[in-house]
Amino acid sequence: MSDLNTQAVERYRNNFLKEVEENVEEGHWVKMCMQCGVCSGSCPFGPHWEHPPQEIFMMIRAGKRDEVLASDSMWMCTSCYNCIVRCPRKLPITHIMHGLANYAHRLGIAPKGQPTREFAKLFWDNMMKKGRVNEMKLTIGHYFRNGIGAGIKEAMAMKDVGLGMLKAKRLNPMELAGGHGLKDLKGFHAMVAKAKEIEDRKKGFVK
Amino acid sequence: MADVVATNETILVVGGGISGMTAALEAAECGKQVVLVEKSPTLGGRTALLYRYFPKLCHPVCGLEINLRRIRGNRNVRVITMAEVTAIEGRRGDYTATVKIAPRYVNENCTACGACAEAVSAEFPNPFNYHLNATRAAYLPHAMAYPQRYVLDPSLIGTPDAEKARAACKYDAIDLEMAEETLQLKAGAVIWATGWQPYDAARIQPYGYGRFPNVITSVEFERLADPHGPTGGKLLRPSDGKEARNVAFIQCAGSRDENHLRHCSRICCMASLKQTHYVREAHGDEGRSTIYYIDIRAIDRFEDFYQKVQKDPTVKFIKSKVARIAEDAQTGHPILHGVDTEGYHRYANEHDLVVLAIGMAPSVPAGDVPAEVIGDSSGFLEAAAGDGAIFGAGCATSALDVNRSVQNATAAALRAIQVVNKVARAEGTA
Numbered sequence: 001m002s003d004l005n006t007q008a009v010e011r012y013r014n015n016f017l018k019e020v021e022e023n024v025e026e027g028h029w030v031k032m033c034m035q036c037g038v039c040s041g042s043c044p045f046g047p048h049w050e051h052p053p054q055e056i057f058m059m060i061r062a063g064k065r066d067e068v069l070a071s072d073s074m075w076m077c078t079s080c081y082n083c084i085v086r087c088p089r090k091l092p093i094t095h096i097m098h099g100l101a102n103y104a105h106r107l108g109i110a111p112k113g114q115p116t117r118e119f120a121k122l123f124w125d126n127m128m129k130k131g132r133v134n135e136m137k138l139t140i141g142h143y144f145r146n147g148i149g150a151g152i153k154e155a156m157a158m159k160d161v162g163l164g165m166l167k168a169k170r171l172n173p174m175e176l177a178g179g180h181g182l183k184d185l186k187g188f189h190a191m192v193a194k195a196k197e198i199e200d201r202k203k204g205f206v207k
Numbered sequence: 208m209a210d211v212v213a214t215n216e217t218i219l220v221v222g223g224g225i226s227g228m229t230a231a232l233e234a235a236e237c238g239k240q241v242v243l244v245e246k247s248p249t250l251g252g253r254t255a256l257l258y259r260y261f262p263k264l265c266h267p268v269c270g271l272e273i274n275l276r277r278i279r280g281n282r283n284v285r286v287i288t289m290a291e292v293t294a295i296e297g298r299r300g301d302y303t304a305t306v307k308i309a310p311r312y313v314n315e316n317c318t319a320c321g322a323c324a325e326a327v328s329a330e331f332p333n334p335f336n337y338h339l340n341a342t343r344a345a346y347l348p349h350a351m352a353y354p355q356r357y358v359l360d361p362s363l364i365g366t367p368d369a370e371k372a373r374a375a376c377k378y379d380a381i382d383l384e385m386a387e388e389t390l391q392l393k394a395g396a397v398i399w400a401t402g403w404q405p406y407d408a409a410r411i412q413p414y415g416y417g418r419f420p421n422v423i424t425s426v427e428f429e430r431l432a433d434p435h436g437p438t439g440g441k442l443l444r445p446s447d448g449k450e451a452r453n454v455a456f457i458q459c460a461g462s463r464d465e466n467h468l469r470h471c472s473r474i475c476c477m478a479s480l481k482q483t484h485y486v487r488e489a490h491g492d493e494g495r496s497t498i499y500y501i502d503i504r505a506i507d508r509f510e511d512f513y514q515k516v517q518k519d520p521t522v523k524f525i526k527s528k529v530a531r532i533a534e535d536a537q538t539g540h541p542i543l544h545g546v547d548t549e550g551y552h553r554y555a556n557e558h559d560l561v562v563l564a565i566g567m568a569p570s571v572p573a574g575d576v577p578a579e580v581i582g583d584s585s586g587f588l589e590a591a592a593g594d595g596a597i598f599g600a601g602c603a604t605s606a607l608d609v610n611r612s613v614q615n616a617t618a619a620a621l622r623a624i625q626v627v628n629k630v631a632r633a634e635g636t637a
């Protein structure tokens with residue numbers, strides 16, 4: 001994993017903007033940002049993260065590679081789309097934020113233990129098992145990510161919500177025992193592998 | 208109106224703002240026949256609605272007065288007000304324009320004595336104050352109006368007030384039977400100078416114009432500062448009529464924005480810098496102006512104007528496009544939310560009044576010009592299609608200040624003169 005990072009550093013040297021343009025989803029938009037500040041001011045997460053989108057885009061242009069890729073800011077994006085609808089330059093900000101997160105993850109330098117990243121991994125692994133998300137297992141896996149004690153506490157705090165969902169048949173306890181999956185699981189795995197292959201080729205992640 | 212004589216050697220000018228007046232005068236003073244068609248009841252356009260002009264902070268009255276005197280003294284210009292051009296057919300050197308004239312209900316006998324206005328009680332929202340107040344439905348648009356002739360608003364017709372107005376007029380100037388007229392005019396060339404209009408501020412949803420009374424536009428602020436305006440020149444805010452001392456200016460309101468106008472309106476930075484002087488004039492050292500901006504574009508030679516305003520300790524600059532405005536329900540103060548680009552600090556700043564430096568859109572988008580013309584992506588007029596002799600002038604072609612509008616209109620006049628000169632040579636009248 002980390003040799004991908006070394007390769008990227010060597011390939012782009014000091015041109016982090018170019019690296020972003022070529023590897024990050026919608027990255028070619030970054031240079032269109034005019035630093036007006038509307039996205040940062042519109043983001044509901046604003047007060048809680050280190051670098052608002054506008055600052056991330058400036059840091060990219062300033063070549064602050066390590067600070068950007070190791071930042072947890074883009075992992076905080078909730079996809080509310082407030083920034084996108086207001087950006088005077090129509091930058092697809094949300095997609096760039098997720099693109100950056102994904103790129104940092106692929107390079108293996110995304111912040112360790114960042115909660116949204118951990119949950120995304122949990123979600124992905126869960127889905128890959130049977131081709132469908134097993135909500136019972138996902139929820140339990142999520143609650144118990146920090147050990148049994150913390151898990152019980154968290155599960156108890158959420159128990160009313162959980163019971164409500166059981167009653168409304170939004171959660172099926174039987175899914176805990178194995179759970180049902182796709183009919184053609186093999187085909188599904190082949191499809192995802194192919195998609196990954198295409199994406200890797202497009203983004204230059206060739207092994 | 209049947210007395211308008213026009214030929215293929217006539218230049219038709221559409222729009223009687225500073226640009227149309229300039230183009231008409233430049234051509235007329237070269238001996239050309241000009242018909243000047245203006246939609247509103249008066250010449251002057253939007254400059255007549257400004258309190259002061261940058262860069263010298265003089266009153267628009269003097270510039271207008273000079274032009275009106277030139278028009279009065281020139282027999283080559285025929286002015287038709289309350290008229291719109293609805294069709295232009297033909298080709299270079301040979302156009303026929305259809306002009307629709309709305310009834311004014313007041314004829315040439317009017318001495319502007321004002322008795323009709325005193326006699327009526329009906330009012331309507333005053334377009335010459337951007338609807339900030341109401342005016343009598345028998346009215347003179349403004350002190351500088353040309354012609355100096357009253358108008359009856361159509362809402363009056365058929366009411367007892369109309370009869371009262373007629374009865375009050377000692378000069379037999381009110382004609383309630385007046386009806387819409389249509390004229391066909393010949394022209395060799397057309398100068399299109401219909402100017403600009405403020406972008407619809409209500410469409411900039413996060414700023415709350417129309418929802419929050421203390422969020423107004425820069426054109427409305429000009430009217431507040433003007434002694435002839437709705438507040439007698441006092442900067443009174445709309446919600447409670449209290450004096451606004453702490454005023455915020457938001458730049459690029461509707462401009463440089465893919466969701467609104469794509470272009471930079473070019474004059475609004477200068478307009479806000481100018482308007483900080485209004486705050487200073489009203490409140491001296493007690494006034495507070497804050498300009499929120501992306502970058503200040505003091506066009507051409509106006510950098511020194513900007514530097515002077517920067518030195519004023521009552522004026523603060525915040526490099527940030529405001530993200531949204533909220534309102535303090537108790538005080539009515541607008542609260543501006545955003546992030547300062549210089550350091551990425553969040554702010555939530557309270558002001559008495561917010562002035563949106565509103566963008567300039569063409570008043571007639573190129574697609575609506577009743578002739579074959581080419582427009583740019585914002586609807587400003589670029590050129591006639593093919594080798595047509597329809598020339599844009601002033602803010603119909605781009606967002607310009609008065610100085611640039613006048614230059615641009617003079618160039619348009621020259622182009623039109625060349626066309627009619629050629630017609631004259633061909634017809635052997637030159």
Ligand SMILES: Cc1cc2nc3c(=O)[nH]c(=O)nc-3n(C[C@H](O)[C@H](O)[C@H](O)COP(=O)(O)OP(=O)(O)OC[C@H]3O[C@@H](n4cnc5c(N)ncnc54)[C@H](O)[C@@H]3O)c2cc1C
Pocket residue numbers: 221222223224225226227244245246247249250251252253254257259260261262290291292400401402403404425426429474478481565567570571600601602603607608609610612
């Ligand atoms: C807030 C603000 C402050 C400003 N302050 C300054 C300043 O201090 N100094 C400066 O130099 N500039 C200033 N400007 C710019 C100035 O207003 C313009 O440069 C000027 O108005 C351009 O004149 P114009 O004749 O091209 O257009 P307009 O003034 O818009 O005149 C156009 C005329 O055409 C008429 N018309 C419209 N449609 C039709 C139609 N279909 N048929 C016939 N007639 C029609 C209109 O009624 C109007 O009379 C300011 C602008 C703004 C927004």
Ligand code: SF4
Pocket residue numbers: 032033034035036037038039040053054057086087088089090091093
């Ligand atoms: S709103 Fe758009 S242009 Fe403005 S700072 Fe954000 S990304 Fe850049």
Ligand code: SF4
Pocket residue numbers: 039042043044045053076077078079080081082083084093094097
């Ligand atoms: S989409 Fe993401 S970055 Fe944009 S405003 Fe919402 S949370 Fe912030």
Ligand code: SF4
Pocket residue numbers: 313316317318319320321322323324356357375376377378379380381
């Ligand atoms: S219409 Fe008659 S009453 Fe009214 S201002 Fe003109 S002259 Fe006076």
Ligand code: SF4
Pocket residue numbers: 458459460462463470471472473474475476477502503504564
């Ligand atoms: S002149 Fe200034 S306020 Fe107006 S659009 Fe251009 S940058 Fe924005």
